[in-house]
Amino acid sequence: MKKVIIYRDENFESETRKGMKITYDAFKELLSTWDKLNIGPCDSLHRLATEPASVYKQHFEASLEVPEKVGNLMVNKTAYINLIEIPIPNSLYLAAKKVTKSPCFGYVDVWSLQDGAVIMNEEIAESVINSHNIVATNEAQLALGLAVPMYVKLSCFINSYFKVIPWQHVPGMPWTLTGKAYPNISDLVLEVEQLRVIMSNLEGDVPAEIVSFLPEGFDLDGLKKILLWQADQNLK
Numbered sequence: 001m002k003k004v005i006i007y008r009d010e011n012f013e014s015e016t017r018k019g020m021k022i023t024y025d026a027f028k029e030l031l032s033t034w035d036k037l038n039i040g041p042c043d044s045l046h047r048l049a050t051e052p053a054s055v056y057k058q059h060f061e062a063s064l065e066v067p068e069k070v071g072n073l074m075v076n077k078t079a080y081i082n083l084i085e086i087p088i089p090n091s092l093y094l095a096a097k098k099v100t101k102s103p104c105f106g107y108v109d110v111w112s113l114q115d116g117a118v119i120m121n122e123e124i125a126e127s128v129i130n131s132h133n134i135v136a137t138n139e140a141q142l143a144l145g146l147a148v149p150m151y152v153k154l155s156c157f158i159n160s161y162f163k164v165i166p167w168q169h170v171p172g173m174p175w176t177l178t179g180k181a182y183p184n185i186s187d188l189v190l191e192v193e194q195l196r197v198i199m200s201n202l203e204g205d206v207p208a209e210i211v212s213f214l215p216e217g218f219d220l221d222g223l224k225k226i227l228l229w230q231a232d233q234n235l236k
Contacts, residue, residue: 001138006145009132011217016129019103020110020120026102027111027118030095035116037089045113049105052096056089104128153223160213166201174198 027045034042039059042048048055099105107128112119134149136142174195179187206224214220 001136001142004136004142005133006136006142007134007149012132013129016104020125020129023099023102023104023111024118024120026095026099026105030092030099031113031116031118033089033092033095037092041116042113045111045118046108049096049099052089052092056092057086060086150226153218156215156218157210157220157223160210161206163213164207164209165198168201 027049030049031042031045034048037056037060039056040062042055044055104110107124110121110124110128112121134145136145172191172194174191175188176191177186178189206220211218211220
């Protein structure tokens with residue numbers, strides 16, 4: 001079977017894609033600021049961003065033209081440099097800080113320097129952008145890959161729902177535990193009558209206050225659509 005995306009974190013994709021653009025622009029601004037200093041080509045984008053002062057000092061000193069003699073006296077380059085007041089490139093430091101504070105600076109392999117230009121490796125960038133997605137390449141992966149996210153959603157939904165629905169008796173779960181191999185996963189048997197009792201007290205739509213107990217970013221509307229679709233299938 002072809003690759004199938006079975007879980008997609010669209011918020012992460014969107015924010016990371018924006019972050020890549022911000023970091024890319026920040027790197028270009030840093031390199032442009034460096035080039036305006038006219039002290040030689042940049043040889044490491046990452047080092048320029050993280051150690052701008054030492055990189056600047058190294059290149060500035062290397063670019064100095066030191067006279068061999070002053071009159072009949074030989075000039076020591078180190079001593080001559082120590083007499084020079086090195087300009088402070090505030091714009092370079094600010095541009096470097098902007099890069100290191102940008103969202104995607106930490107993805108070092110994405111960024112490189114080629115022929116004096118900032119290059120973003122599109123393939124690596126896309127792998128980062130899609131890193132929160134899950135892809136299945138066979139039936140076994142597809143089955144488990146679809147089941148686990150749904151199990152997580154349903155568990156959060158039911159747990160939150162039971163916190164807000166009206167209980168007119170001591171809460172009793174509409175299932176019986178028949179086995180357990182892992183701490184948070186169980187073999188369950190549906191208790192039909194108990195579920196009927198719980199449902200008999202419910203009216204209208206899903207309680208709005210359930211949202212306060214759901215995890216941040218939980219797609220309640222999306223889950224409701226899936227559940228309603230399943231209900232439609234049962235009616236056919």
